[in-house]
Each structure stands twice: as structure tokens, then as C-alpha cells.
Amino acid sequence: MHETELQDLSDDADYAASQQQGSRSISGSDSGKRSMSSEPDGAEVVYLKDNVTIHPTQYASERISGRLRLIKQGSSLFMTWIPYKAHSSGNDSESDRNLYTIKAVPFTDIRSIRRHTPAFGWQYMIVVLSSGLAFPPLYFYNGGVREFLATIKQHVFLVRSADDANAFLVNDIQDPLQRTLFSLELSRAVSVSNVPSASVSVSPAPSIENSQRTDGDSYDWSSSISQYNGRHRQKVQDPARDLSIQVLEKFSLVTKFAWETTSILFRESHNNDFGADERKNFIQSLPDNIRDTEHNNTEKVPEEIPVASDPLEFDKLTLVWGKPRQPPLGSDEWATFLDSEGRIMDSKALRNRIFYGGVEYRLRKEVWKLLLGYHAYDSTLAERDYLCSIKKTEYESIKRQWQSIPPEQAKRFTKFRERKGLVEKDVVRTDRSVSFYDGDDNPNVRLLRDILLTYSFYNFDLGYCQGMSDLLSPILFVMEDESESFWCFVALMERLGPNFNRDQNGMHSQLFALSKIVELLDSPLHNYFEQNDCLNYFFCFRWVLIQFKRQRKKRGWGTPENGGTIEEEERGEDKLGEFEYEKTMRLWEVLWTHYLSEHLHLYMCVAILKRYRKKIMGDQMDFDTLLKFINELSGHIDLDATLRDAEALCICAGENGEACIPAGTPPSLPVETGLSYSQQDDI
């Protein structure tokens, strides 16, 4: 398991200011109580609550319930949360249990507690440590949050935030200025920059390594996380300033305001060593009112936002839930998933791993066949080899069906002629900027044609439709084998075939489900689309049809923000093509894991729309403008960050989200066979 039980919140808006005094109080908190393991002698339990639960994923079956306690020893207060013993003896759940266990945490190490009381669903709270790290939300199934806070108040100094009645600051704070700062929202955090910077940059922020040591070996900070950080470490010279500027400039939104705020946050957290991707993600996670602040508006803080605010507090959500991406699965690690005969021992763990990092290029040939369902996870290497040879013969015989049609017969076979003409026209218009397919008489382009035509005979009813060549091209690129590509494509079409139905019902059902999910997760945005006649969601059509391929700018249109052109993309069009091609493959293998949901691509759509919700509603975009805007986002979507957002949204939507998606909506298998799939994959 590569899970972390602590989520980094150091870049969260609400903790921006609290970092200030946090760094100061830290130095006094190493009082030796950290080493305390379980309940010490002479300790008194002052609060106890059962059925306090962590939701590691959206699935009810994976929730972990436990007992929350407050323990008083001497003048110190500790918090513990110990999960109940598992009913099932699955490895996963047991290690999850250990992973999430909160051993005695002294309140001197806790910065703040935020209480959440949603209109429906359980109350929960998020406990944030001085380091800026946070435990996952603790859900109180039997209530008791108020009592919990009241008990704490009796023993330690607890201040309610002036601006947010649900945020409570733990620890004594002497400096009234600092105390006020905590309660400030990020939109006003510009004032933070006026605080003498010495208190910011000199005090060492606790590093991840520190927390690791503190929390003992039961907190299995995955090795890949440190690897991941290590990779970025050399590159990051001056993490505080350079990156913040660089990243902000990339978004054409450099303002004095955002600039300073971000620099501070980066300086704050640079000891935490999180990588460039996180920073970028953070920038993207900035609330709209920061990111969209006009350049000439530096002094003024936007007090009023003309559009309805996001009911989900999307930006915070992402920080709490969206996990950092990992490096792709490599050969050594891949070998650990296989038994001696090549079976995948734990397909769910494999899918989890790929979900969070993808696969190294040279492994794709092998892994994609499994992900796509062409090979079964429990097949042996020998069985897979045997299947390949059988399938090769089968492919050849289907291919011969159309190859053996003589010209005389073709004259009387309009449907065939049309189909062949269409395929031939389209393969030369598919990914030609990728060197694998460029140039005249490229044999790979011929292979695309042969496979697509063969498929149109294999599935004559579906035939050929534009978009298929876009889906096949990366598969052939990876497989480098005609028959294997064909069968992988067949497996993919089992799921995505309805995208290409003549009546477009597969597309319509996905766009419908998308509208329901947006309604669930962002009703103001949904209402906006409804009022502006945009509920058909056709503006997401290409995203859904070809799974976010072609996120590359085709021509020199302006960027969404400023209407200008981006020169570097013009210059290196071909190179960028290859780069985006790789990105697409990475995204696809993540989507194909069906790890959190079969419909993560829909949550990707939601994530992007939410990212731009303020622009969409603030600019009063009508259907035409919105469609154009979305089209022009091509080349501007950070797939990793969007994946993280999508993950957060998917978890947040949980079962309510899945309920928005009618059974059989692609890429789910059609309803009649859907059952066997869900049993097999245990979702």
C-alpha cells in the first residue's frame, strides 16, 4: 500500500496564516511526549467516542471505524484513534487499519481542528498538526463533535476563529496579531506578507522526515513518496521564489497579491520538500478569487464574487483527498505483483498502484493487455502466450474477409467501399505529428487502416466511426504488433463501442450522467448551465469521445485567459505532440484501472469545469462561448492536477455520485454482462 495517512495541508488557504505562528510554536513542542506509545500509567480518559470512522475511499465497505479518545496525563492532553479489529482478514484492510491508526498525539502538536457539519451526512472533523499535515476526516457516526471540542476546551487553550465558526485553533498564542492572522482567510492573507519575514523563513518548518520519526514505524511513509520527492529535489534550487513566480507566470496571472502570498507559502513549506507537481497543483488550487485577480487590482481585495460560491470548497477538498502522483510502475516493482507463473496475485493492488502513477513505457505492452481485459489477471504467462498465438490466427482470418473482396465484387458492395474510403481518409489524419505515424507511405498508417477495417468486419454492426482511429493509434504505438493491437482495441471497444453508435446513445448517456454529477457536486454551476441552455454538455463531447486525447493545440489560437498565442507551442509543435501523446497514454492507463470508478473521466470533466467555474459564470458564457472556451483549453489542462482533483471529487461524491450514473453507461459493460464484471473485480 502506498497510502499516506497524513495529508499535507501546508498550502491550504486557511492554514496560510496559521503557518506563521505554527513555526514558532513548533520549537517549543518537542517536549519528549512524542515518544509515548500507548496509554501510559496514570493516564485518565476524559473523552471516549465509538464509531468514529475514516473513509479511505468512496466505498462503504472500505470504511474503518474506531474509537476516539482524549487522554489526560499530568498537564498534557493526548488524542488517540484506534480502529476496531477487522472482520475480514484481508491484507489490505489490515494494513489500512494500521496505517490510519492515530497513536497518542499530544495537543502541543496539534494546530487546529476544523469541524464540518454538512446539511446531510455525518459530521466530521479534520485535525491539522503544527507541521501543516492533517489526518483524514474523522466521521462521527454517533455525533459528539461538540462534546469533543468542549472537552478539549477544558484542558487546553482553544480559540474559535473569528471568521470561521467551525475552525478552532489549539495551543496558546501570546501574540494577538498572530492570533488574528489565523482567523484570516486567504483572500486577505496579503497582509501576511507584511509580517517580518524573519519569523517565516528562519524558523525551520517541520519536515516530513521529522513527522516520520515522530510517528514511529507504524506510519509507513511509502518509499515511493520519498523517491518522488527525491526526484524533484535536485531540480529545485530556490523553491521559495523561483517556482512560485515561474508557475504563476505560466498561468498568466502574476499579481503582486498572489505572488506574495504564494512566495510565503512556498518559503514556509520548502522544508517539507514536496515536489514541483504539488506546487503546481497548489497554484491551480488557489481559490478563484486569487487566481483571477486582475493585474491592476493588486491592492484591492475582491470582497464580492458575483458568482455563486462553490458549495464543495473544491480547493480544500483537493488538498485533503487528492493524493500525490507517484512515479510510474517500473520493472522491479512489476515483478513483485507476479507469482512464479506470471499470474497477477493481487489485481486490485496492481490497479491501485497504476492508478496513482501509471506504467513505465516498456511495461505498457504487457500491462495494457491486462488493464484492457484482453488477458485475464489470473492467467499465467504461458496461457497468455498461447492466447496470443491463437488470436493471431483468428485475426488473420477476419482480415482475409475484406482482403479477399475482389474489385468486381466491391463495385456492388457500396457499404464496404464507403467504409474503406472513410478509414483510408482518416488514418492519414491521425496523429501524424507523432513520428511513429509521420511521413509518406508510413507502414504504421497502413496497419491502422488494416486493423480498423478488420474491426469493422469483426463488429460489422458498429463498423467504423471517426474517433476510433484516435483510440487505436496509441495502442498500436505501444503494442507494435498488428494482431495484439487489434485484440486490445477489441477489448477497449467492448467498453467504449457505444461512444460510436450511430444514434450516439453512449455519448448521450455519459453526458447525461455528467450533468447529474455536476448537479450533485456544484448545483450553482448546474443551474447556470440550465439557465443558459447548456445542459446537453456538448462542450465536453470531445473529452468524452476520445478520452481527453488531443489536448494539444492544433493552431495558433489564443490562450483562454488573454486571447494571445503561445509561442513555445508554435515552435515545438512536433515535440509537443510527442509529449502530449505520452501524457494521453498515462491518463488512459489510469482511467483503465477503473480503480476508484469506471467513470473517472466524467469526474475529470467536472474537475476542469469547476476549475473554471468562476470564469464561465462570471463572463456569462453562452453555449457558443463556452464551447469555444473549452476547445481553447486544449494544451492548457494539467492532466496530473486534474486527475487529483477528479479523485477528490469522486471520493467526495461517493455513492451519491455513482447513483448519478445509470447502469451500463460506458465505459461500464452493457447491463446484461455487467454483473459478472463487478463480481470479478470486486468493486
Place this chain on the structure above:
Amino acid sequence: MSYAYLFKYIIIGDTGVGKSCLLLQFTDKRFQPVHDLTIGVEFGARMITIDNKPIKLQIWDTAGQESFRSITRSYYRGAAGALLVYDITRRETFNHLASWLEDARQHANANMTIMLIGNKCDLAHRRAVSTEEGEQFAKEHGLIFMEASAKTAQNVEEAFISTAATIYKKIQEGVFDVSNESYGIKVGYGGIPGPSGGRDGSAAQAGGCCS
């Protein structure tokens, strides 16, 4: 860049007739035989001058395949002009014109100006549809007609601009209520400001006016 008017155009017609190439030739003055096939819709824009007035054309280039018709139909909304394109070397693309026209009539506003274009006229040796047939079809259905070549650029400029001239004429004649954007026309400076903002821009790369 400022403009007096913005016209929304839509390019329709069977797949592979050269819609995207016509657009690229018009906006970038180049022919790119190798390009990605259009999924959904692509956009292009260019300033032209008619009657000494800068006019911005915002052009929607649609996917041609039959399966996508239900989606394409939603793009007709608010188009002032349409280029209906067929390929003079492929008879079937001509045969399908009636169904395209039916779609356009049904989903676009009634005053939309439609230009019929027989593309690929550089391939005269492979011609499968005569110029007369194209003219005849246009006459029967009240369309403007031209044969053009996205490859050689022949008549490309003219096709886009004479369509604009026709729309402009309709505005002068009071056919459109230009304050109603469902006609696919936006008024630039002096009226509703266009998305490109200020009124101090020059008239841009003006193409030659219509004949």
C-alpha cells in the same frame, strides 16, 4: 482588434471534402494536407473588410461524419452564414447535399446565408460532378455557388468574403435585427463591444473585397 460586426459562420458537408483545409487556407493562407481529422468542432477567425468596415468572421468547422449529426446540429444555432462543401471528385458528397441542406434549414435561422462550394477544383481530371450540376443545385435551393480549391487557394478568399458581403447587404436592407444575436451577428464598436475589446485597432489583414 476592433470590428464593426462579427459574423458567425459554420462549415458543413461530408467528411473529407476539405472543410478544415478551406478554413486553414482562409485564416492562415496555407494548405496543410496532413492534419488531424476534426472531432466535434474547431474554430477559426479572421478579419476582413467590407464597405471599408472591419468585419470579424468567427468560423466553426464541424465534423462531417453522419454519426455526429445530432451534435453538429447544435452548432447551427446563431450562425449568420454557412459554407456547404462537397468534393467535385466524389459524387456521393454531392448526393448528400440535400440532407445537409435539410439539416441547415431545420436548425439554423431562416435568414442564414448559405454558400455552396465545390471543393478540390484543382483535381479537374478526376471530376465527378460538373460545374453545371453544382450551379443548378444552388439555383434550385437559393444558394450562392462557387467552385474552389483549398490547395491552390482558388476562390477561397472569394467564397468567405462574398458570403460576408451578402450578410452585410442583408443588414443594410434591414433583414436582420442586429441587436438579436441569434442571427449570428454581433455589433462591434458603436454598439455592443466585441470580445477583442477596444476600438482603436486597425482594420487588420483585409482581404480583397468581393467582386
